[in-house]
Amino acid sequence: MTPKNTATLAAQRAAELRAQLEDANYRYYVLDDPTLADADYDRLLRELEALEAAHPELASADSPTQRVGSSPSGQFAQVRHAVPMLSLGNAFSDEEVADFVRRIEERLDRASPEFSVEPKLDGLAISLRYENGAFVQGATRGDGATGEDVTANLRTVKAIPMKLRGEGWPALLEVRGEVYMPLAAFKAYNEKAIAQGGKVLANPRNGAAGSLRQLDPRITAQRPLAFYAYAVGVVADDYALPASHSATLKQLREWGFPVSGESGVVAGAEGLLGYYRQMGDKRDALPFDIDGVVYKLDDYAGQREMGFVSRAPRWAIAHKFPAQEQSTVLEGIDIQIGRTGAATPVARLKPVQVAGVVVTNATLHNADQIARLDVRVGDTVIVRRAGDVIPEVARVVPEYRAPDAPEWRMPEHCPVCGSEILREEDGVVWRCSGGLTCAAQRKQAVGHFASRRAMDIEGLGERYIEDLSDLGYVQSVADLYKLELDDLLAMKRRADERDGTTPETVKAGKVATKWAENLIEAIDHSRNTTLERFLFALGIQHVGESTAKALAVWLGDLDLIRTLPWPVFKRLPDVGGEVARALGHFFDQRGNQQVIDDLLARGVRVGDAHPPSAKLREGLNLATLLVDMEIPKVTKIRADQLAAAFGDAQKLLDAPEHAYVTAGLPAESAQTLAAWLSVDEHAQLLTRVGEALQRLDALTPAAVVAAGGPLDGQTAVLTGGLDAMSRDEAKLRLEKLGAKVSGSVSKKTSFVVAGSDAGSKLAKAQELGVDVWDEAKLLAFLAEHE
């Protein structure tokens, strides 16, 4: 084969590859109907790259290979827009939109004119110039009259066609549109950046703007940008555009430009407002950020007649959504003490409307977060209500900082009780060390105890707990069961006096009595509870509903649980060292034992005790417990040897070091063990383990709980609201049929019950291909099997 032939073949193949790759881009970005797998796309692209490298004469600026970015260009040149890029007037209310429509109706003397409507993307406006169908220059909006030449960067945006498709296009064409970063791409980019320790993009808009202003197009090429066209700027003189904006958009799409699928045509003010609400509802589900919608009078004749006021057209307007982000002043940083003593800094903000609600507080999570954001009291900050409802401080506006604003530091003492605030070793959380001596922790402990999922004392809310605690009626949760009607009435009287409120009790004495009677009744009602609720109510660290239930099911007896040494807890599924130690630590405290005694003495009943389950007992012996005690150098094998040789914890403890060697341990291990056991604390633990074993041996283990429900072994997840019953009830009924009801969806989930307004869990279920039940299916299933 002659070199010439090779070159011709290469040229043919290159043209073929370019066509295929551009077609793939078009299908992906414009038609939203990808036909080529990513891997195939990459393969074709690499083949083309190789060809172009071997035959430099084939290289061309509009080749798809150029979309990976060429070398840095130094600086951006200025580009003058022949037709200025417009700015739009804004409307924030229905009236402003009605006014806008009325002005047009009056001027054109036409009722209910038609408007082209489209979402307003939160990105960066650009202009693209095509000469003879080829992309030659792209520029940012700049000030509207002059922008920057970002051609090389725009070549890397795959949604922008390098060549126009179809035919009949004008010799000169300028297309305007928005470059943006899709949310999924933004998220993926940041996740990757975090994993690699790189710089994170603040938000999709900044991501798009920053990416386009990169001097090195190779960096832009790595940013996942997309594009939507929304207008035509300059067009060759001899070319007649369609007569309306909507027809022009259609034409642009045929030429290969992505046009928003959310655009449309509506008539009159009602049409516009209807579209606005529709997009508002859809907003969170869109794959990109929008900050409003844009209305444009559809026909060009009407547009010409309306004309401009200064630089904004009278025939178009942007209708903005209430801002998701607002700036406000950080007036202070308070410390909130949680139930476990966690000290959480909370931003006190000058009240500001964000996305429809007035925000005055926002969490700052922890001290690390404050350091990361570098927030200082007095700063102007940007507050955001992002995808979720909870407001957060997104960032600081450094320009407005007072020069002498000091860095914020975690206070050394608890603002409530004055105890030291300490940080856990290599943890992020700072904690008040006061424990239950801290009024804040005490109040929250009572609140947790009384909460619906714990002891369920109806009517005992934050306010009463506050008063009961401050006025000295309730110090510990056990005091609740000491309260009498007169105490509550006296407390109310004192609280009213303290606050200077005129007690309405003078006139409505009966009402006040009724309130107190109800509370006494609710407290009395809570005396009858279950072991799992009781254990959960105690508020032991790391022990939530699920762990409390495991303790109740597997061990079955409060008297047993409150005396067991911590290694025994490790035998339970999903209980490891951390949780087991927390349990042991809780029950080791005399004060906690006293509270339990008081509760029982004052009539709290936790239901009938049952012996530990047989399944637990099978795996519970000296050998396993020795492993669970986390003794250095004592592996499973060593523990088996020791258990076999000594049989009993006390004998092991009393034995001299050489006996361990006789039992089979290497000298070094024996020495380590002896040293470990010489610590009093460790010896006592082993003694208690031995006693616990003896105690357990004396009990007849409970038979394995009878299985056989129709949902045995299945894991269900509930999301959204149900009409026929509460989620709690649904959970209970599913559990009765043998299902485990969990909070998060994973591959292991058997099915998800999705009620109304189901959120991310439903999405996750669909993503993982997990079965989804609607409420009807749930009801049918319950009806059939209960």
Place this chain on the structure above:
DNA sequence: GCACCTCGAGTTCC
């Protein structure tokens, strides 16, 4: 040791 699955804990506003 790593990846995945769960659970616990904390949080705002009406």
Place this chain on the structure above:
DNA sequence: CTCGAGGTGC
């Protein structure tokens, strides 16, 4: 509801 971290299985 989400984040962080504990627990477990590979």
